[in-house]
Amino acid sequence: xxxxxxxxxxxxxxxxxxxxxxxxxxxxxxxxxxxxxxxxxxxxxxxxxxxxxxxxxxxxxxxxxxxxxxxxxxxxxxxxxxxxxxxxxxxxxxxxxxxxxxxxxxxxxxxxxxxxxxxxxxxxxxxxxxxxxxxxxxxxxxxxxxxxxxxxxxxxxxxxxxxxxxxxxxxxxxxxxxxxxxxxxxxxxxxxxxxxxxxxxxxxxxxxxxxxxxxxxxxxxxxxxxxxxxxxxxxxxxxxxxxxxxxxxxxxxxxxxxxxxxxxxxxxxxxxxxxxxxxxxxxxxxxxxxxxxxxx
Numbered sequence: 001x002x003x004x005x006x007x008x009x010x011x012x013x014x015x016x017x018x019x020x021x022x023x024x025x026x027x028x029x030x031x032x033x034x035x036x037x038x039x040x041x042x043x044x045x046x047x048x049x050x051x052x053x054x055x056x057x058x059x060x061x062x063x064x065x066x067x068x069x070x071x072x073x074x075x076x077x078x079x080x081x082x083x084x085x086x087x088x089x090x091x092x093x094x095x096x097x098x099x100x101x102x103x104x105x106x107x108x109x110x111x112x113x114x115x116x117x118x119x120x121x122x123x124x125x126x127x128x129x130x131x132x133x134x135x136x137x138x139x140x141x142x143x144x145x146x147x148x149x150x151x152x153x154x155x156x157x158x159x160x161x162x163x164x165x166x167x168x169x170x171x172x173x174x175x176x177x178x179x180x181x182x183x184x185x186x187x188x189x190x191x192x193x194x195x196x197x198x199x200x201x202x203x204x205x206x207x208x209x210x211x212x213x214x215x216x217x218x219x220x221x222x223x224x225x226x227x228x229x230x231x232x233x234x235x236x237x238x239x240x241x242x243x244x245x246x247x248x249x250x251x252x253x254x255x256x257x258x259x260x261x262x263x264x265x266x267x268x269x270x271x272x273x274x275x276x277x278x279x280x281x282x283x284x285x286x287x288x289x290x291x292x293x294x295x296x
Contacts, residue, residue, distance in 0.1 A: 002153065003048045005157060009209060015212070020036065027049055027075055027076060028072060030079065033076065034082060038083060042085060043085075043086065044089070044212055046089045047091055048091050049076075050068075050069050050125075051068045051069055052122075053065075053164045054165050054170060055119065056163055063121065065125070066120075068125075069121075070129075073126075073128060073129030077129060077133060086143065088143070088144075088146070089147075090133045090145070090146070091150065094223075094264055095115070096126050097109060098110075098112055098115065099114060099116040100114070106223075107149070118256055119258070133220075134147070147220065148207065148223075150204050151197040151223070151262075153199055153204060154199075154201065156286070157290075158201070160172060160295055162174065172243070172284070172288055174186055175243045176291070185249070186250070187251070187252055188236055188249050189256070190253060192231060195260070195261045197228065197230075199278075200283035207276075217272065225276070227263075227264070227266040229261065232257070236249055241281075242285050
């Protein structure tokens with residue numbers, strides 16, 4: 001999703017983009033990756049690849065989420081180091097933060113507490129890659145390698161299958177089906193008061209392009225997000241309004257909800273002089289339009 005939104009951004013025209021598919025380049029194959037980098041010698045690499053999914057997928061396959069993401073990250077960072085890639089923008093995840101902090105999650109708080117168990121494997125892999133990037137820069141200060149930690153994302157090219165989707169695309173799919181099939185009730189996991197921060201993927205693409213233009217202006221690690229969050233119930237309400245469904249919600253209090261709150265500090269981002277521009281209703285409307293056009 002991130003890579004496709006990056007390629008759709010008008011600013012990408014300044015770059016010649018190489019974006020091999022998984023069929024063309026398996027990032028779990030270290031030898032193939034080293035060979036690809038040696039042949040193409042890119043001026044910059046954006047690490048947006050990985051095995052991703054929502055809470056159901058992470059809980060069902062923790063081994064895969066740790067092993068494959070760790071392998072991809074280790075292969076990419078070491079291969080970029082061997083190839084002398086001068087600029088690397090590594091995309092991490094807000095799940096790297098300790099579960100009990102709740103809000104004002106600042107970059108220096110990473111590894112200061114226990115992780116959220118429902119996505120611990122994915123978080124461990126992302127922390128490892130972030131540290132690899134930092135260690136490489138420590139050994140070679142000439143490298144312009146940086147890590148961005150975006151909040152939860154949504155937008156065109158997202159996964160809408162409830163078994164693999166993150167919160168917002170799953171809600172869009174669920175409420176759309178309720179409208180189409182005439183259901184008057186939709187279930188929410190938990191009591192709906194847990195809070196989440198979401199950013200439109202096109203805004204992250206804008207931040208990445210700015211980072212590529214002058215990576216030296218970035219701190220080593222930086223959160224990226226709107227700096228505001230909403231309750232799960234509020235997201236359901238906005239999606240219902242966009243979709244045009246007028247039923248009612250019920251709550252299953254026995255289902256897992258993950259962290260109660262996960263709001264990033266955007267102090268470093270503010271100092272960098274950037275903020276996302278897409279409002280929640282606008283972003284969900286654009287995502288729903290894409291969903292209607294591309295989903296069966």
